[in-house]
Amino acid sequence: MNVSSYASRKPLSSRTPSSRVLSSRALRGVAVAAGAGLVPLLLAGPAAAHVSVQPQGEAAQGGYATVFVKVPNERDNASTVKLELNLPTEHPMTSVMPQPVPGWRAEVTKSKLAKPLTVHGKQVTEAVSKVTWTADGSKIGPGQFQQFPLSLGQLPEKADQLVFKALQTYDNKEVVRWIEAPEEGAAEPESPAPVLKLAAAQGHGHGAAGDEADGKSSDQAAKDDSGDSTDATARVLGVVGILVGAAGVAFGVLAGRRRAS
Known part of the structure; x- marks a missing residue:
């Protein structure tokens, strides 16, 4: 047997186990790094998708505005079939009108005011406290969202924002409560309530x-x-x-x- 050929073959066989160990370690390292990078992304996705109220153009203090209630579906195995939007009672609005949305039925609920308001020279004793959209031939499926247009007024003159509370119901009977009011300087709550920012009133x-x-x-x-x-x-x-x-x-x-x- 050729000694030189034997010597040249022996290091190859001796290096094979260590190379396998290094390969397995490298693969595990890649897997751990990939997992560490993906986990925050997976956690950040659902947290960013929640019910929100977005104005069309600008919502000014003391005026009227059209807003869109945006409702995303956060579930992979269920569809949204109902949304209840509770309006702030500390700033009652007398004019609240939902725009018809195909496949959905809108219901406006009014409540008595603790203190009557004077609007355009008339005394008002009740205001809209809740708007409910119920699926009527349609639904919000996984990976989808729906917008519900809503006309609001008269907006408060001395507030810089309005905080709504929303209840989102799925067809598996699960109810998600978006009712946690955000606090300035604090982290976003797990289930934040929709907030409508109000711009400064324009002079007439x-x-x-x-x-x-x-x-x-x-x-x-x-x-x-x-x-x-x-x-x-x-x-x-x-x-x-x-x-x-x-x-x-x-x-x-x-x-x-x-x-x-």
């Missing part, structure tokens, strides 16, 4: 909007005055033209008579 006839309107009025007045001056000048020039034309005709007549004589 005052401030930037009023100044802009006044500027437009002044510009229009200047244009009107300029138009009047132009019309007067045109009239004067027209009269002068007529007089010059008449003088020319008279001069022509006289010249003709002189030539005839």
Whole structure:
């Protein structure tokens, strides 16, 4: 037997077990690293998907707004068939109107106010306290979401946000309660309540909007005055033209008579 060939084969066989150990360790390391990276992603997904209230454009203090109640499905084996949205009682709103959504039935519930409100000169003793959407031929399946348009008013004048509380019901009878009010500076709750941010009220006839309107009025007045001056000048020039034309005709007549004589 060739000693050199034997020697060259022996290290290969001796290195094989250690290489297998290293390969298995490397695979385990990759698996652990991948698992460590995937776990936060899996946990972050459902936490970010919750019932929310989003305005169309801007919801201003003291005004009216159209909002969309966004309802995602967080389950893989069940469908959402009902949503109850409770409105804040500390800021009652007298005008709440849901927009029809195909496949869903909307019900508006009113409650007596502890203290009557005066709206547009009329006394109001009750306000909408809850809106319920129930599946009527439709549902929110796994991996889907649904938006429910809602008109709200009159929004409070001295609040920067409205906190709603929502109950989401699945067809397996599970109820998820989105009722935990967020606190400033604290981490987001596990089941946060929907929050509608309110923008500062815009002045009517005052401030930037009023100044802009006044500027437009002044510009229009200047244009009107300029138009009047132009019309007067045109009239004067027209009269002068007529007089010059008449003088020319008279001069022509006289010249003709002189030539005839």
